[in-house]
Amino acid sequence: MSSPIKPATAPTIESSRAKPYRVAIVGAASLCGKEVAEVLNDRNFPAVDVKLLDDDESLGQLETMGDEVTFIQRVRHEQFEHLDFTFFASDPGSTRKSWKTARDAGSALVDLSYALEDEPGATIRSPWTERQRGLTPALELQPGPCVVAHPAAVSLALLALRAQKVAKVRHLIASVHEPASEHGQKGMDELHEQTVNLLSFQELPKNIFDTQIAFNLTETYGPNASPTLQSVKQRILKHYQRIAGSDAPLLSVQLVQAPIFHGHVFSLYLETEQPLALGDLSQALAGEHVTVTRQADDSPSNVNAAGQGDILISVTRDENYPNGVWIWAASDNLRIAAVAAVECAETMTPTRPRGQIQ
DSSP, X not given: OOOOOOOOOOOOXXXXXXXXXXXXXXXXXXXXXXXXXXXXXXXXXXXXXXXXXXXXXGTTOEEEETTEEEEEEEOOGGGGTTOSEEEEOSOHHHHHHXXXXXXXXXXXXXXXXXTTTTSTTOEEEOHHHHHHXXXXXXXXXXXXXXXXXXXXXXXHHHHHHHHTTTSOEEEEEEEEXXXXXXXXXXXXXXXXXXXXXXXXXXXXXXXXXXXXXXXXXXXXXXXXXXSOHHHXXXXXXXXXXXXXXXXXXXXXXXXXXXXXXXXXXXXXXXXXXSOOOHHHHHXXXXXXXXXXXXXXXGOOOHHHHTTOSSEEEEEEEOSSOTTEEEEEEEEOHHHHHHHHHXXXXXXXXXXXXXXXXX
């Protein structure tokens, strides 16, 4: 028997003082938006009110925020009044329609759609690599858009920075397997429909990828797909360079679309100038946000990485090159992006007014 829905209650003065911030998630019905809402709750982000906003297809849909249930509302200009933080978790087109309204209303912007990465004043950020590099984000009263770094770039940059702590890295080469969920629910649906149609000998839907991805690995999409796989690869490389810094080893990437729903999987070849003990490298890589698996039955995969905030890795020596090491890694792309987005907002809270609801 299902439990009755608990109606949303008005915040008390005491709770408003303890949780002074008003937040909106644009694209709240998207895979990424739902993940952001969950991470806000898991990390006890000090929000007295979280507005869930999306397009007409999702209006009225019920979503849970903590102990309360709320409705998804239409994106309208007045929805951005008196907001402290706005998370853009929808497609780039949706972000471009409303980000200036949110900015002009005084909200800090956290962009998970990458629509704002080339806007003046925008910053591509990864709190994980910032901490690894010992950086402290500058506090700004009116910060530009904060663009969350691509989750594949975050995983690769964090591993590269930690490896470089114990040895000079000569080569860093990664094969990245892209999941359908990077294209949102529509990408997931198309992979599912292609799989079903192939097994029943029916025509394949190709509205998102414009090519067969079910039971297939491909390094390119069809000509009508947007974004292209090449543009995604270029974004990963650009974001890696921004968040890893100029002293990090150069990265070579091959990006492959894999027939998987969730999670990035990486095959990473790392070659150092001098031979390095696997135990020393494993110890350097392990730590906050990275788990080294040591049992064969616990090998990293997109399945066991699902829902986790850690990057799962295993480390093996190359059989022909004594200075070469292979790192097999897996991470939940949606979780890593959502955690990074909320952590970015947390670093900006000192610049927001406290003690009252705006």
